[in-house]
Amino acid sequence: MNARRVSVVVPTCDRPKSLRRALESIRALDGPDLAFEILVADNGKCNETRKVADQFGAVYLTVARKGPSEARNAAGSAATGDYIAFLDDDDVFLDGHIRPHLQLFEQTPSLDLVIGQVVSCDEQYVRFGDPWLTEFPRTAPDLLRRMLSGYFPQVGSLLARARVRDDVGGFDPRLTGGEDLDWLLRIAARGNVGFAQVPCVMFTHRA
Secondary structure, three states: OOOEEEEEEEEEOOOHHHHHHHHHHHHOOOEOOEEEEEEEEEOOOOOHHHHHHHHOOOEEEEOOOOOHHHHHHHHHHHOOOOEEEEOOOOOEEOOOOOHHHHHHHHHOOOOOEEEEEEEEEOOOOOEEEEEEOOOOOOOHHHHHHHHHOOOOOOHHHEEEEOHHHHHHOOOOOOOOOOHHHHHHHHHHOOOOEEEEEEEEEEEEOOO
């Protein structure tokens, strides 16, 4: 079996303990059918961050300009995989991530992006609530309306073809918040977004 190559972009800023857990969750998905390239984009000053990245065989990138857009763009530009995923340093991939997305890509080659479900958790990784999204808009206009009316797909639940990086550009560094929603809206406007109804990521809610 030929392994599909997936690049995972992980922005981080002085949280080596949670970064370790995030990288562990990526490596837990390793298998003969998947080859993960992990790219840790460091926005902080903690010396421990590079050590953690090295322990998990990640590509380590120092990003001097602050902000999640700058970090994600630096790692995204360096990614060499056919697909690109994202994971914030305080979130965790679940066992059901990536493979269902790849199946949808194989079934529908026109798809740019596949979004999965999110499980909410607190800072101790205790889950609460049901996985969301439970249903998915059937048309691009419906998806755009839903996103502009409050549905905010969590970036850790998605998998994108690498071509999207070149077609729609990166994350807007001028934005101080919502930069991932802005990026997803640009992709959704193209009308080629799929949905994998499986919990993919634990998303940390902070006080």
